[in-house]
Structure formats: C-alpha cells, structure tokens
Amino acid sequence: MSRKAIVLYLHVHQPYRVRQYTIFDIGVDHQYFESSYDERTNNHRIMRKVAEKSYLPTNNRLLELLNRYPEFRLSLSITGTAIEQMEAWAPEALQSFKNLTDTGRVEIVAETYHHSLAFFYSRSEFEQQVKMHERKIQEVFGQTPKVFRNTELAYNNDLAYWADKAGYKGILAEGWDKVLGWRSPNFVYRPAYTDNIRLLMKNYRLSDDIAFRFGDRNWVGWPLTADKFVHWLNESGEATNFNLFMDYETFGEHQWDHTGIFEFLEHLPAEWLKHEGNTFMTVSEAVDAFEPRDQVDVPYTVSWADVERDLSAWLGNSMQTSAINALYGLEGLILGTGDLALIEDWRKLQTSDHFYYMCTKWFNDGDIHAYFSPYENPYDAFIAFMNAYNDLRFRLAEKGASV
Amino acid sequence: MLGWELPPHNSGGLGVACYQLCKALSKKGADIEFILPYTAAHPDITFMRVRPAHQQDVKEVIKAGTAYQSFKYVKHNGEVEYLDLHGQIRVYEEAVGKLVEWAEFDIIHAHDWLTCRAALRAKMMTGKPLVVHFHSIEADRAGREFGGNPMVRDIEALAAHIADRVVAVSQLTKDAIVREYGVPADKIEVVYNHSDPTDLLPGDGENVYRYLAYMKGLGYRTVVNVGRLTIQKGLPNLLHAFKEVLARAPRTFLLLVGDGEQKIELINLAADLGISHNVFFAGFQRGKRLRDAFAVGDLFVLPSISEPFGLVALEAIGYGTPVLISKQSGVSEVVRNCLKVDFWDVKRMADMITAVVQNDTLRDELHANSYREYLNRSWDHSADRLWDIYGRHVKHQHQGVAA
Numbered sequence: 073m074s075r076k077a078i079v080l081y082l083h084v085h086q087p088y089r090v091r092q093y094t095i096f097d098i099g100v101d102h103q104y105f106e107s108s109y110d111e112r113t114n115n116h117r118i119m120r121k122v123a124e125k126s127y128l129p130t131n132n133r134l135l136e137l138l139n140r141y142p143e144f145r146l147s148l149s150i151t152g153t154a155i156e157q158m159e160a161w162a163p164e165a166l167q168s169f170k171n172l173t174d175t176g177r178v179e180i181v182a183e184t185y186h187h188s189l190a191f192f193y194s195r196s197e198f199e200q201q202v203k204m205h206e207r208k209i210q211e212v213f214g215q216t217p218k219v220f221r222n223t224e225l226a227y228n229n230d231l232a233y234w235a236d237k238a239g240y241k242g243i244l245a246e247g248w249d250k251v252l253g254w255r256s257p258n259f260v261y262r263p264a265y266t267d268n269i270r271l272l273m274k275n276y277r278l279s280d281d282i283a284f285r286f287g288d289r290n291w292v293g294w295p296l297t298a299d300k301f302v303h304w305l306n307e308s309g310e311a312t313n314f315n316l317f318m319d320y321e322t323f324g325e326h327q328w329d330h331t332g333i334f335e336f337l338e339h340l341p342a343e344w345l346k347h348e349g350n351t352f353m354t355v356s357e358a359v360d361a362f363e364p365r366d367q368v369d370v371p372y373t374v375s376w377a378d379v380e381r382d383l384s385a386w387l388g389n390s391m392q393t394s395a396i397n398a399l400y401g402l403e404g405l406i407l408g409t410g411d412l413a414l415i416e417d418w419r420k421l422q423t424s425d426h427f428y429y430m431c432t433k434w435f436n437d438g439d440i441h442a443y444f445s446p447y448e449n450p451y452d453a454f455i456a457f458m459n460a461y462n463d464l465r466f467r468l469a470e471k472g473a474s475v
Numbered sequence: 476m477l478g479w480e481l482p483p484h485n486s487g488g489l490g491v492a493c494y495q496l497c498k499a500l501s502k503k504g505a506d507i508e509f510i511l512p513y514t515a516a517h518p519d520i521t522f523m524r525v526r527p528a529h530q531q532d533v534k535e536v537i538k539a540g541t542a543y544q545s546f547k548y549v550k551h552n553g554e555v556e557y558l559d560l561h562g563q564i565r566v567y568e569e570a571v572g573k574l575v576e577w578a579e580f581d582i583i584h585a586h587d588w589l590t591c592r593a594a595l596r597a598k599m600m601t602g603k604p605l606v607v608h609f610h611s612i613e614a615d616r617a618g619r620e621f622g623g624n625p626m627v628r629d630i631e632a633l634a635a636h637i638a639d640r641v642v643a644v645s646q647l648t649k650d651a652i653v654r655e656y657g658v659p660a661d662k663i664e665v666v667y668n669h670s671d672p673t674d675l676l677p678g679d680g681e682n683v684y685r686y687l688a689y690m691k692g693l694g695y696r697t698v699v700n701v702g703r704l705t706i707q708k709g710l711p712n713l714l715h716a717f718k719e720v721l722a723r724a725p726r727t728f729l730l731l732v733g734d735g736e737q738k739i740e741l742i743n744l745a746a747d748l749g750i751s752h753n754v755f756f757a758g759f760q761r762g763k764r765l766r767d768a769f770a771v772g773d774l775f776v777l778p779s780i781s782e783p784f785g786l787v788a789l790e791a792i793g794y795g796t797p798v799l800i801s802k803q804s805g806v807s808e809v810v811r812n813c814l815k816v817d818f819w820d821v822k823r824m825a826d827m828i829t830a831v832v833q834n835d836t837l838r839d840e841l842h843a844n845s846y847r848e849y850l851n852r853s854w855d856h857s858a859d860r861l862w863d864i865y866g867r868h869v870k871h872q873h874q875g876v877a878a
Contacts, residue, residue: 094757095686095687098685098686099686389743389746390746390749391743391746393746394751395751398751451738454742462755466690469689
C-alpha cells in the first residue's frame, strides 16, 4: 500500500505597519509603528481582530483535530514580528499556538525574524535575522526548526545552496509550472547544486482552491466540501505528498467564517483518513519519508505571489526599488551604531509588507493588494515609508554618523 | 468685486491677491462688497463686506474644483444637484444677477474667468463699468502651448473684449492676452501683485521642518517649491534638474509643498530618477507649515512653464530665501536680484541650484539684495494703479466697488 500524505503548512505573519508618518514627524518622534487605535495602520487593533477572527477559532479546531486524530499533523511558520505582537496584545493567541506545538505533532518552519527580503540585499543581515528567528522559536516553542522557508516563498538555486550549507534538511518553494515543467508538485525533489537538502513544492492549484477560491460562488468548484476535495486528491494519480501551503489567515480572515471554511477544516482529516494509506506529515517527516524523484533547477527567483510568481509585487516599480535600496544602503551605518532600538526599527522597516503596500499592479492581482493595504493608495505608503527612512538618517546624524 | 475665493478658503495665490488688493484699496477709501460663491466666516476681514452670492457651503465649491481643479457633485438649496465647475459658475452668475437688481455700486471688478460670466451679466443688466482682472489665463494653466479648454478661452476672450478695462498681473500676462485673444494692448493695464512684510506670519523659534533644519547644521541644503502640483508649474523639469544637483551636491533636499493632479506622476518620476530619498512631498499646507517651508529653504525655485505672476517667489524672499525663477514667470519682471532660467533649460537650472547650495555667500548675497527690492514695493502701489483706473471710469467722488 503506497503511502500518501497531506503536508499542511500555514504561514503566520503580521508586520509592524507604519503610520501616516509625515515630514513634520521626522526628528520629532520616532514612533513610526504606533498610531491611534482607530487608524487603519494601528497594529494593536489589527492583531486583536486577527486573533479573534482567525488565530483563536482556528487553533481551537486544530487542537481538537490533533486530539481526535493521532495521524493529524501540520507545520507552521510564525514570524518574529507576529510573535512579538501576540506577546504584547494577544497572549492568549500565542498560548493557543503553544498548545498546538505541545502535542509534538506541529512543526515550526525556519524563516527570517522580520519577514524580510534580506536574502536578496544583504547575506549577513539575512543570516542574522534567521538566527534571531531560530532563537525566538526555541525560546517560545522549545523547537529548533529544520526546514526553511524564505519570505513570500521567494526561492532560487542560491537560496537552496545556502540552506543546504546551513544544515536544513528541507526547503519550501512554489510549485510553479515554469519550474516544474511536466513534473508534479506531489513528490519530494532535490534542489540543483545541493547535496543533502530536499525541496517541497507547493501544489498551488489545490492550495489556492482553499486559500483563494473557497468562498467564490462563481468558481465551478464551489461549494468546496471536504469529501469533494479528498476525492480530487485520491483521483490525482501517482503522488506521495500533497503540499498544501497557505497563509494561516486563510482561516477566518481571508475566508470568513460564513464561507464554511472552518467546517471544511474540521471534516478534512476524517475524509482523508478514510482511505487506507492516507496520512498527514509535517514538512520534516515528508522530507524523511520520501526519496526525491528528480532534481529541480531554479536559476531565477520564484515566489508564491500573483500570476507572475516573482517579486514584482514587492519590487516591481521604482518606488519599491528606491525605498528598499535606500533602506539597505543604511546597513553599515545602522549596525555601526550598536544602538539596539535603532537597529530594530531599521529591521522592522525591512518587512516585505511595506513594499507590498507600494505595489501599483492594480488590475487582476491588484485587488488583493488593495485588500491587504492599510493605506489609501501606494503613494501614501511610499511617502510614509520614506519619511520613516529619513528619520533613521536623522537618528544616525544625531549619533554622529556621516549620513 | 467678484471673486471665487478668499483666505482661509483659498486654493492658492488668487485668493491671497484678491484679499491684499482689497485691503490696500480700502485704505484709499474704496467701499468694497466682495461676492463669493460660498458662505463662510471671514473674521479677519473688516475692511470690506464679504457676501455669498448664494447659500452654499464652501466645501461644495472646493469639491466642485477650487479654482482650477476638476469637478464633483454639489448639494444646493437643500436639493441635490450635480454640478461641475461650469455648473457652479452658472449658479454663481444667476445669483449675482439677482444681487445687482438692488445693490448700489459704481463699478464692477471681476477676478479671473470663473467670475467672468457673472461680471458680464452684471454689466449687461446695470450698464456699470467693468474691470476684468486676469491673474492667469487659460493658456497659462494649460502649460501654454496646449492652449487649454476652448470654452474657457471663449469666456475669457469675450470678457476681455467687453470689459471697459482689462488688468493683467504682469507684462507677460498682458502679452498673452493680446496674443491669445487679440485684445488691443492699450486697453490692458499691468498691475503687479506684491507681498508685504506685514502679510507674513512672524517667526516663532523652531522651524516645523525640524529634520531639514537639523540637517542644515550638517551641511545639508534645501531647495523649496510651493505650489499646485500641476502641469503649469513645470515641476518635472525641477525633478530632472534636481537629479543633476544630487549628483554634484548629494547633501541637498528638495521640498515640494502643495497638492494637485500631477502628484502621482511626480512621485513616480522622483522614484524613476532615483532621487526619492531626498525629495519630500509635504502636501498642501497653510500657516506655520507654509511659512516654515519658505523659511527652511536655501533656495526657492519657481520653474513654471507659464506663470502670470508667481506671488510665492516674493513670499519666499520675504521669509528670507533667495529665488530662482523661470523667465516665463511674471514675477521676474519685478525682481532683479534673483536667478533666472528658461523653464525648459534643465541643465542650466541644475547648474544654478548647485551653485547656490554649494555657496552660502552667493545665497546670502542674492537674498540680501532681493530683500531690499522686496521692501521697496507694496500692495499700496498696486492699489494706486487700480484707484486710478476706477477714477477714469467713475465720475463722482465716492467709489463703491461691487457687483
């Protein structure tokens, strides 16, 4: 009997959003990430909302499923900025994540603490943030991550090479057709130019059925029930692992309660486990269980976003590139100060969401960008960010750095 | 006096000029009734009567397009009516038509095309002399070579021909009226605008652009423009020039104060040019934030493609900042001690800006000399000219100026 596993992986992240920080605030206050409670950029309020609509109800159900089905497993990635905000404003949500990992069947995946694109701008800064994240996960969850995912699943051969050398046993990427060609994402692969590491590629069709299309009444698959979904999986032909990767906030936040998303989640394990040989695995377990089918070569960067599956949602226009180049241009000066508060603010500004808010791809993919942005338009986001950047320069200047 | 706006509800220089001219005229004994298209309190105005032509919240006029922007809906007399700018003009004309049935006055003085239809109706109904005062004409606003809206042009041409006297704010504007509308030159008087030291807000210690002021101590210099972000103002050329400036004098900031339909284009252009890190879009400002924008500058640049006058340049001098003005600006006729450049000559503009930001002696000398010129002029001179014009058309001693 061949074994088939659902590899469910959910990504938990919240950025520190920058308030409408103006030129009149530069050099006057340094609280870019604080706004009054009713503003769209207020991080406290958003964390409360997401905790109540998504984290708490979803974790309740996940814990129930873990208790009811010994085979049920999943993996999570939780950014440092999300953990910090839970510690501050939703400790019960953080506790509910700990309750999951305490079962021993929930694996935490490694990434950058600040959900940044540092890999593409500064290797040493990137490594620092990965280390910070590992320490935080050890401290909060008592685990040491063994599988790596980069921000936005931004992946290329270089990243796989780095992760291999860093000792990770697995790495996650988008199972994009241009990369896979005729091959199926439903197997374990080996990244090109690596020795030991294994590659798990997101089955974006099945994942997006849940994450994006679930509540869409115009979709032919609507309404999606657990038995229908499991039927699709069982009919998929040869496969070892179905990599269902998505934002955690799919549950309750992107797909609201009334769509039936929670019922779907509750029924999925029972339906899946009806068939002999079907099981669940964490990302590490999948990497250990299956031999790689082939080698996958990704010379250019692929991400899990938009129809382009590249970084154009973050770095596609010149506002975005000039903002990120300016920010990383301060690296030496910022780190040189040894001022931990200043360094930390600089890192918080590296979070990829800031650049996402500046995205001008308004059509097709643009609607989802607009939904996630706390700004009225990308220009407001850009101006607020650049003003915050200039305040970093002010703080550097005050410390005598040559800016 | 027929006008479209007065401070503090003005969108730009038009309201300021009307206010100052009336103030100076009243000192000479003019009894002025100023007719606006909206209802609003003007507690600072004691030297004339300000009257709404009809009851309407000032916000509705602003929505319909303060002065020269585009249009939206308006609620009027409790009913909902959908008015664009031309609709607003029509309602104003009808209301002024009712007012002149009973009002007593000697002469009609109308400012800019927005009030021209009302002025023509008032003249037709009463036979009183009409002075049409052009602060700009359509060709200026459309960036000269494009000519502008033919309907607006027709209104301006008709008013200029029928008026008993035409006033232009500069020789440049007078020439434009002759060129565009074929109005006989001897019918047009040039009456310059001005800015009196008493019009300026007194300084009070720390500049609200704290960052720019602070960085000045580290050798940074700031180039300022205040104005609508619109094609007439020639700001793309300033951005192109500023790129060259930054290449030679990297410690230079550009502060743009104002709002307008070109904002997004300018933000994108600054990003494309790679200069966003030193360019600030401060938005539309009044009061201290406006005063301090002038004051924080080391050089004020007015790069307008076609600027009938350009009061902001005089205000800048008044606040202590030397000016670089395009030769296509009327204000260059009254200031000798300034830098002048063709609006299209980006290279020369860059050279001049660089010279000033790299040489404080040049900056200070330019300002000291221009400030002497500034002090030698006054709104009273402008009022003298207008009083003289009124006298030629009104026989008796007492002069009431209204609609």
